[in-house]
Amino acid sequence: MTASTVVGLSLAGPASAQTEMQWARRDGEGTILLAxxxxxxxxxxLVLICDTRSRRFTVSYIDGRDRTRDGTRAKVVFASEGGKLALPMRAQKQELDDTIILKAEPALSPEWVRILSGQTLRITLSDDTESIPLAGARKGVAALAAGCSREGAAAE
Known part of the structure; x- marks a missing residue:
C-alpha cells in the first residue's frame, strides 16, 4: 500500500474529543506512518509519512474547521519547545467526505525532528491553534528520522 493510498483511506475528520486522540505508528513495506x-x-x-525508499517525508493536516478551500495554498505553522517552522501546504478535498487535507512534502530536517521532539506541538492555521501532546510520539519520530532524515538526524 502506498503512502498516498494510506492517507487517502485513513483520513476522515478531526475527532470530536481531543482527549480521545493519541499517537499511533504503522509500518508497511517501505513506509512509516505516524498519526x-x-x-x-x-x-x-495529523499524519506524518516517511517513504523509506525515496526518503520522502509527507505532512498531512486535516482542516476540520473549514478554513481552506480545495486547491488553495495555506501557511501552517508548526511549533513546539524545539522550534518553529512555517510550512506552505496545499489543500485537497477528499472525494468521499468533503474533508479538506493540507499536504506538503518538506525535507525531514533536523529542525523538524527538534519540533516533533518537544513536549507539545502547536499547529496554527488562520490564527487558530491546535495543541497536540508529543509524549506518545517519541518512538515514531525516531523511526521517521531514521527512515527519512536526509541529514541522518535522530530524535532523542
Missing part, C-alpha cells in the same frame, strides 16, 4: 488519531476510528488530525 495523531482516535483509536479504532477514521478520525485523524
Amino acid at each position: 495523531y488519531e482516535a483509536p479504532e476510528t477514521d478520525d485523524q488530525s
Whole structure:
C-alpha cells in the first residue's frame, strides 16, 4: 500500500474529543506512518509519512474547521519547545467526505525532528491553534528520522 493510498483511506475528520486522540505508528513495506488519531476510528488530525525508499517525508493536516478551500495554498505553522517552522501546504478535498487535507512534502530536517521532539506541538492555521501532546510520539519520530532524515538526524 502506498503512502498516498494510506492517507487517502485513513483520513476522515478531526475527532470530536481531543482527549480521545493519541499517537499511533504503522509500518508497511517501505513506509512509516505516524498519526495523531482516535483509536479504532477514521478520525485523524495529523499524519506524518516517511517513504523509506525515496526518503520522502509527507505532512498531512486535516482542516476540520473549514478554513481552506480545495486547491488553495495555506501557511501552517508548526511549533513546539524545539522550534518553529512555517510550512506552505496545499489543500485537497477528499472525494468521499468533503474533508479538506493540507499536504506538503518538506525535507525531514533536523529542525523538524527538534519540533516533533518537544513536549507539545502547536499547529496554527488562520490564527487558530491546535495543541497536540508529543509524549506518545517519541518512538515514531525516531523511526521517521531514521527512515527519512536526509541529514541522518535522530530524535532523542
